[in-house]
Amino acid sequence: MIPLQIKNDQGQPVSGNPANGQQDFVVCSACHSIQPGQNMVGPSLHGVINRHAGTAPNFHYSSANKSSGLVWTEQELYTYLENPQKVVPGTYMTYIGMKDPQQRADVIAYLQQAAG
Numbered sequence: 224m225i226p227l228q229i230k231n232d233q234g235q236p237v238s239g240n241p242a243n244g245q246q247d248f249v250v251c252s253a254c255h256s257i258q259p260g261q262n263m264v265g266p267s268l269h270g271v272i273n274r275h276a277g278t279a280p281n282f283h284y285s286s287a288n289k290s291s292g293l294v295w296t297e298q299e300l301y302t303y304l305e306n307p308q309k310v311v312p313g314t315y316m317t318y319i320g321m322k323d324p325q326q327r328a329d330v331i332a333y334l335q336q337a338a339g
């Protein structure tokens with residue numbers, strides 16, 4: 224488990240298990256790579272943590288994402304991945320969301336370790 228810059232709904236600090244996160248990332252990898260510059264249906268998630276929304280090079284984003292003004296902090300990802308359409312209405316990301324909070328934390332821990 225590695226500590227994350229995330230507080231849960233109860234205000235408790237959240238940790239994530241990157242090995243579990245790698246397994247959970249399988250659903251994301253239908254549309255995302257963590258290799259730099261490798262855009263698929265979705266943009267490369269290389270270096271996504273603390274990246275401004277809509278800034279992966281050469282990816283054609285929705286205006287909803289591009290103009291969201293979000294920065295993908297660990298906390299923001301934790302909220303976003305639960306329900307992407309709620310956080311960014313009109314997003315091209317047609318993914319229902321990852322409802323289990325621990326799974327979200329694990330995926331974020333994986334992104335921090337493997338896609339940094």
Ligand code: HEC
Binds near residue numbers: 284287313
């Ligand atoms: C069905 C395909 C699909 C799946 C599955 C999917 N995404 Fe996405 N994702 C996209 C698309 C397309 C975008 C671009 C959204 C836009 O431009 O509105 C995106 C955008 C994002 C962004 C914003 C990136 C940026 O540069 O602003 C993040 C972060 C993200 N996805 C993470 C994930 C994670 C983590 C998972 C798995 C839990 C996941 N996505 C599952 C298609 C998908």
